[in-house]
Amino acid sequence: GQSCGDYEWPVLAGPGGSSGQHAGGAGGGSVTLVCNATESSVMELNGTVSVDGQSGRAYTSGSGSASGGGAGGSLLVVASRLSGTGTLSADGGAGADGYGTLDSNGGSGGRIAIHAYETSRGVSFTGAVRARAGAAYGSWGAQAAAGTVYWCDGRASESEAALEGEANVHRCGVRRLDVF
Numbered sequence: 001g002q003s004c005g006d007y008e009w010p011v012l013a014g015p016g017g018s019s020g021q022h023a024g025g026a027g028g029g030s031v032t033l034v035c036n037a038t039e040s041s042v043m044e045l046n047g048t049v050s051v052d053g054q055s056g057r058a059y060t061s062g063s064g065s066a067s068g069g070g071a072g073g074s075l076l077v078v079a080s081r082l083s084g085t086g087t088l089s090a091d092g093g094a095g096a097d098g099y100g101t102l103d104s105n106g107g108s109g110g111r112i113a114i115h116a117y118e119t120s121r122g123v124s125f126t127g128a129v130r131a132r133a134g135a136a137y138g139s140w141g142a143q144a145a146a147g148t149v150y151w152c153d154g155r156a157s158e159s160e161a162a163l164e165g166e167a168n169v170h171r172c173g174v175r176r177l178d179v180f
Helices: 158-163
Strands: 030-035 042-044 048-050 074-079 081-084 087-089 111-116 123-125 128-130 148-153
Parallel strands (some): 030 074
16 A cells, blocks of 8 residues: 655555455554643653554465555644654555465555644654555565655754755754654
């Protein structure tokens, strides 16, 4: 499956993977977390919030093809302040083993957007944020694309965004993330 929907305000579930001998892996769901009642409201994320796609299924008999992995879903976080050490994940599901050259593709990574607006204390979240592609199975499956991570951080300044070469049309600081 391919990631879909708006990268800044994602709300769509991920599509399922292609079918083979079995149905494709299900796409990841859609989760929205909001904690912005006041400027001092703090969202503390210490666990795992996952909208990962399911892996595809291998063929089980005969000469069948494997089903593909589902795409990661959408995860939207809106908070006055964000802290914690947890994990936010929208990974695609892995491909599976097919008969001979009938291996399957992994699903694309999903979409994660984080909007933290309180400018004096902003973001103290140090956890993991990932939207990785699911791995293709073997040498015959094609590699899927990584998803997107958008981070609007009110703590970062306009000059920091300019130094990073980012256009700051949303009047929020931009945090650069490496997706791997």
